[in-house]
Amino acid sequence: MNAYTPLISRERLTAWRRLFHRHAETGMAEFWTTARLAEELTALGLSPVVGERVSAAEARMGVPDGEILDAARRRAKREGASRPWLERMNGVTGLVADLRPDLPLHTVLRFDIDAVDVQESLRESHLPYREGFASLHEGICHACGHDGHIAMGLGLAHELAARQTELKHNVRLLFQPGEEGCRGARAMAAAGWLEGARHVLAAHIGMWADEDRSLVCGAQGFLATTKFDVEFAGRAAHAGAEPQKGANSLLAAASAALNMHALPRHGEGDSRVTVGRLEAGSGRNTIPASASMACETRGATSAVNDYMFEHCRAILEHTAAMYEQRCRIRLMGGSESASSDESMIRVVREAALSMPWFRPELVRDTAPGFGSDDACVHMAAVQRQGGDAAYLMLGSRLAAGHHSPDFDFNEDVLPPAVELLAKIVLSLDAC
Ligand SMILES: [Zn+2]
Ligand SMILES: [Zn+2]
Secondary structure, rough: OOOOOOOOHHHHHHHHHHHHHHHEEEEEOOOHHHHHHHHHHHHOOOOOOOOOOOOOHHOOOOOOOHHHHHHHHHHHHHOOOOOHHHHHHHOOOOOEEOOOOOOEEEEEEEEEEEEEEEOEEEEEEOOOHHHHOOOOOOOOOEEEEOHHHHHHHHHHHHHHOHHHHHHEEEEEEEOOOOOOOOOOHHHHOOOOOOOOOOEEEEEOOOOOOOOEEEEEOOOOOEEEEEEEEEEEEEEOOOOOOOOOHHHOOOHHHHHHHHHOOOOOOOOOOOOEEEEEEEEEEOEEEEEEEEEEEEEEEEEEEEEHHHHHHHHHHHHHHHHHHHHHOOEEEEEEEOOOOOOOOOOHHHHHHHHHOOOOOOHHEEEOOEEEOOOOOHHHHHHHHHOOOOOOOEEEEEOOOOOOOOOOOOOEOOOHHHHHHHHHHHHHHHHHHHO
16 A cells, blocks of 8 residues: 555645635536536546436435526536536536446445535635635535535546556446535435445545544444425415414414424434424415425434434424415435444554554544434445445644635645545455
8 A cells, every 4th residue: 555656736636626616506506516527537538427317316305496407507608617518417417437337336435516505705814715716606605625525536536547457346436416405415326326336435524623634534423314395385364354264374384393393302312303494474464374494303313313304294294284284395305324334444544544644643533423414325325235334534624614604624635635535445446
């Protein structure tokens, strides 16, 4: 492993990170990003797969309305996205690239590519603004570090493409849309991209590794989650003259929200429930005839999360009956729970300690998950078929917390991140 010499330069990785940072796009609308990735990977001699084959249509969740997608696609065109690739994508974002499609699949890596609905800081103290690569798009920015993940994925593709003939197995790179809100993974897994894989890796900059040169080899215990929207439809009526003729959606939603938050908890692990948004009614003197809510449940295991979600569903349906409502529940996203395997943690640790970048005292075997991440869908899929998984946290000092307007990571992490992933992949490939 020591004989490994990185080929990709820091300048190249930084340039990619900054380019994708400027063109930040939110989940399932990553048109510019996907088209550019396809061009970069094709230039390496790879044959990226885009379009409907990337994501199983029946498993796609939380896809924005057609108008929003059309606007994002038009914007991507204006910003110079490749027309042929946009056409081939046919409205579906994300991409899959195989290093050796002629060989059996061995290792899969997930790189998430979406940005967050956050207005980026436009202050001199914020490096992306000061250096002129702040997001071009109002209200959207890479405030979670996925721009760095894209650069890492491209860097790894370069490293592996140069060593293609040495590979004994196929290595697959998943450039996944819609990680935020846990929307993209399930549909990619349902399309079969993990079938036959023996190892799967995901990596995130920062999280609980917020010091330069630190590393968490394999996070444990990400929460399973279900994201869902609820709509109540009741009946409007004059609030003074004949309120008895109304069916009050506001009361239904309010009652359901309180009862969901009052659910008894599960003895087998942590659980969460949040009604994060509730809107209802049309005016002071009308019985409210509509209400909508954005909700989520989480659980230490998929079973605990399912328990929370199924009980929320029961509360919503029974509350609807009580208040004479029609109730529609729409799944908007979801993930399983998963943990990294000891076997993979050992491989990650060994590779990290062979590099001077990582400080041994800052290399931790494990840390708790950072909320939920739908990389767990890929991890659980591979674990179910007898393989193993790891979720790495790549250490970087952070200018501010994830998802905040001033979020930024130290670009110094990019070259060692690529080297680490390449070393892990090559060591897995050799056994
Ligand atoms: Zn995030
Ligand atoms: Zn993230």
